[in-house]
Amino acid sequence: xxxxxxxxxxxxxxxxxxxxxxxxxxxxxxxxEYLLELLKLEIxxxxxxxxxRLVKNANFYSYKxxxxxxxxxxxxPSGLTPEDLKHCTSIDEKQNLILYGNVGTGKxxxxxxxxMEACRKGLKVGxxxxxxxxxxxxxxxxxxxxxxxxxxxxxxxxxxxxxxGYVPLDRDAAQLLFQVISDSYxxxxxxxxxxxxxxxxxxIFYDEQMTAAIIDRLxxxxxxxxxxxxxNRVRDSLMRVQA
Numbered sequence: 001x002x003x004x005x006x007x008x009x010x011x012x013x014x015x016x017x018x019x020x021x022x023x024x025x026x027x028x029x030x031x032x033e034y035l036l037e038l039l040k041l042e043i044x045x046x047x048x049x050x051x052x053r054l055v056k057n058a059n060f061y062s063y064k065x066x067x068x069x070x071x072x073x074x075x076x077p078s079g080l081t082p083e084d085l086k087h088c089t090s091i092d093e094k095q096n097l098i099l100y101g102n103v104g105t106g107k108x109x110x111x112x113x114x115x116m117e118a119c120r121k122g123l124k125v126g127x128x129x130x131x132x133x134x135x136x137x138x139x140x141x142x143x144x145x146x147x148x149x150x151x152x153x154x155x156x157x158x159x160x161x162x163x164x165g166y167v168p169l170d171r172d173a174a175q176l177l178f179q180v181i182s183d184s185y186x187x188x189x190x191x192x193x194x195x196x197x198x199x200x201x202x203x204i205f206y207d208e209q210m211t212a213a214i215i216d217r218l219x220x221x222x223x224x225x226x227x228x229x230x231x232n233r234v235r236d237s238l239m240r241v242q243a
Contacts (some may be wrong), residue, residue, distance in 0.1 A: 018045045047122075054119040060127045064112040073106065075226040085110075088118050091158050091189040096218055099193045101227025107193035110225075111160050114191060123157035130177075131167040137176040146176075153180060156188055164194040165204045174205040178214055185217045192218065 007020045022041045028034030055063075071082045084090065090097055091114070099107040115125045128136075140149040153159065159180070169177065184190050196204070198219075202211045 015042065016045060016049075018042065050122065051120055054122070054124060055116060058115055058119055058125040058127050060112050060115060061129075062112065063116065064109045065116060066113045069106065069109055069113055073227070074110070075228065077223045077225070080223050080225075085114060086117060088114065088121055088123070090223060091118050091123065094186060094189050094221065096190045096222035097192070098218065098222055098224045099191065099227065100197070100224060101195065103195055105227035107227050108162050111162060111191050111193050115158060115160050118158050124155055125158045125160065126153060126156045127160045128162065130161045130164045133161060133180070134167075134169060134173045134177055137180070138173055141172075141176065150180070150183065154183065154187070158189045158191065159184055160191045160193075162193050164192040165196040165201060168204055168206070171206065174207060174210055178205075178210055181214050181217055186221065190218065 003020060003024075006023060007017065010017065010019050019038065019042050022038055026034055026037045026041065028037055066086055076082070080090070097114070099111060101107055112127065115127055118125050136149060137146065140146040181190065198215055201215065202208055205211045205214070
């Protein structure tokens with residue numbers, strides 16, 4: 001059948017099966033218009049598939065968007081607007097975002113929404129709970145796979161470290177995390193969510209010089225976003241009780 005022959009040609013040319021299905025639906029006033037419309041649909045399909053792949057590879061533990069995020073409870077620094085965040089301006093410019101505030105105030109929601117939007121723009125994103133990232137680094141070092149893991153992180157356009165500072169680190173773990181942050185400096189955007197002010201970070205790393213070096217690399221080319229509203233989880237729970 002003709003359709004089978006088209007499918008064979010697509011396979012040899014590394015085109016998707018989607019093109020075979022579209023070949024029966026596309027119309028054009030000339031052969032060239034028909035071909036153009038068919039190729040446009042193939043491009044759309046590939047772009048959508050790539051976005052889905054990027055979102056999957058980012059390893060978000062939940063999906064969040066800007067649609068249900070309230071910017072009125074976040075203090076943005078001068079020079080940064082909600083529209084800048086939605087358009088991933090800081091990520092394109094390899095600037096860091098430090099999302100600081102109490103537990104449950106929406107830091108992780110915004111970090112994931114930013115990561116999802118970056119994926120939609122075709123950027124490579126890696127989302128990690130910081131403790132899990134440290135464990136992966138430690139395990140990779142023990143198994144001789146550290147270079148491979150670091151190489152995969154180097155391919156990212158955006159590195160998101162959620163729950164930064166929730167778990168104290170030993171010296172080896174701190175050095176591995178420092179290596180990741182140092183390697184990311186001016187090469188990719190880093191987003192941190194934390195409830196610890198900078199003065200308490202030494203309690204995470206137990207080394208003043210390393211702490212100062214990490215802060216120096218993160219703060220340069222960065223924006224600090226303050227989340228000082230009430231806990232969204234507590235507020236939502238109260239709303240359910242009152243209802």
